[in-house]
Amino acid sequence: MKKGIYFISTLILLWAGACKNAPKKEENKDLFTLFVEDNKPFYSDKKGVFAKNGMVASAHEEASKAGIEILQAGGNAIDAAIATHYALAVVFPFAGNLGGGGFAVIRKNNGEFHSIDFREKAPLAAHRDMYLDKDGNVIEGLSLKGHLASGVPGSVDGTVELHKKFGKLSWEKILEPAIRLAEKGVILTEREAKGLNNYRKTFLEVNGDDLQYFVKPDRSDWKTGELLVQKDLAECLKRIRDHKREGFYSGKTADLLVEEMKRGGGIISHEDLRQYKSAWRKPLEGQYRGYKVVSMAPSSSGGIALIQMLKLVEPYPLQEWGWNSEKTAQVMIEAERRVYADRSKWLGDTDFIKVPIDELLSSDYLKERWKDFNPEKASKSSEIEGGTIPGYESQETTHFSVVDKDGNAVSLTTTINGAYGSKVIVKGAGFLMNNEMDDFAIKAGVPNMFGLTGNKANEIAPGKRMLSCMSPTIIEKDGKLFMVVGTPGGSTIMTSIFQTILNVIDHKMSMQQSVNALKFHHQWLPDRTVYEKGAFSEKTLEALRKKGYVMDQQSGTLGRMDCILVYPDGRLEGASDPRADNTSVGY
Structure with missing residues (x-):
């Protein structure tokens, strides 16, 4: 009863x-x-955070508070985003970083959109076959762990460029929260303590037994509530505060980084650091049911993939069919299958190859891609290749969203790739390096750590940016800011954002409900759909399997969304993922 x-x-x-x-x-x-019905649609019943003057949604409460501190001091959304980024480098070493890179999409309150690509680059000494043995086989782990796995970091240059173009408060003021957190320490959450304990052996293996960072002197376990103080990182942040770009890419920090590379057989040089420059890109724009969707151009594959998926499902009555019903799920899975095949064939760094962006997003092309869709049975990924374009020659990341009282917005995704990146910690500077070189196609047709298969367009070349799935996105309705959205999750980033947008627009969920909603993912290869427990009813699973779909329940979770929705009355709903420590803070 x-x-x-x-x-x-x-x-x-x-x-x-x-x-x-x-x-x-x-x-x-x-x-x-x-x-x-027998679905349980939500991972949890977490409620959204509402405010009128500003909102920051990020992976850690202290980082979100850092952003709000800057908004309350008179900064704009760009200033707050930079403060949040540097705070994450302190409080969320799992993915927050100085030694990584990322992308940001910016919407000014006058309706102008901008985007910046501060993705890492291959070092000048890199070459196509650097992770292969003499027989041409991939050397397992070489692109994932240790010094050779790291690309040239872009995060510091990217944030300096953002501030130069759009900043309002002083650079020194914006860096204050992160420096304070590094000097005074951050209280470890249960998740962070567990993460540091789980990787202690690997940290020591990669960095040596004299390691002083992220491990306790007696090598005992970290406990929830303990204080993590990072003095060397604080000094590194002070050099960035005092000298901006030069405080990282030259001087003491650069010397420490290059020394670290030499110590472990890495190939990043002073010349690599001197030459690194972020790139301002033209954002990609698409339409979905009257909403304007603005996302990131290559070297991110996210914007193209997201807009393609939305266009492919737009003709179908998803609201009428219902959330994660058999018909809704089928058209979404088939859209994802074709889009990931295109990603493998066509996408790479536009500074090195020609990516046929307009063609990939054209209605005629997408209609052609959809011709072999059969609602009675599953397509086979072995029979689906990247599309033909006539005349053309051939998780672990973190995301945060910021909106200020004036309607400026930033969607920023940044990463060091795997958990704690390459596990290399720069001695004397206290920050982790990335293992982004694995995001190249280290050998055509061989999957990377996320199971993504790449080809020639994404081969390693000196100075080239590796392809990414990061998809920072901003949506407008009738010319007004509507949604800021993004997530980490490797290959699942695009599909998680795709579902989150559909949940709000088609299924009429609130922002937090959309984030809480259980998710699924298909990426062409391997040919299977993974889903969170409870994402489909047993009836739906049975129907999809009868059509030939391989449906595998995920052991973990999908996505770590941090999103903001703007209501007609001006209220901001911050929605941070209940699957981790993600927290929205508003005022």
């Missing part, structure tokens, strides 16, 4: 939450039906 009462109470609460943000009563009929 108690179970029955509890079920009915839970149902009423879910129904009330769905109704709260719905524009029309009749649009909730399918959502209500969804709740009373």
